[in-house]
Amino acid sequence: MKLAIVGKGGVGKTSISGTLARLLARRGSNVLAIDGDPNPNLALTLGIAPERIAAVPGLSRALLEHVEGEYRLTKPLAEVCAAHGLQGPDGVTLLAMAPEHEAGAG
Secondary structure, three states, X not given: OOOOOOOOOOOOHHHHHXXXXXXXXHOOOOOEEEEOOOOOOHHHHOOOOHHHHOOOOOEOHHHEEEEOOEEEEOOOHXXXXXXXXXXXXXXXXXXXXXXXXXXOOO
C-alpha cells in the first residue's frame, strides 16, 4: 500500500501520518515514512528522540535520476534506507528530505 497525505498547513497532516504509520507498524506492516516538509517534524510524531534526529543524513536530489519521464532512485531502496533512514520505536523507518541550501536548487 502507498499512502500520501497532503493538505493545507496546520490541518494535522504530520500528526495523522505519524499515528497511522505507528499503528500499521505495530500491526506488523513494514512502514517507510518520508518527510518531505521543509519544516520536518514527522520524526517527533514517530517517537524519535530529538537528539537522534540531528544525526540523520537527509535525502538529496543526487539520489534521483530522471528517466523516460519519471524519477527513479539511483541506488536500491534498501541501500538508501540503510544509509539515510532512522528507525522509530515502533519499527517505522523514516527518511527525511534534505533542505536545499543553494539558490535555485529547490
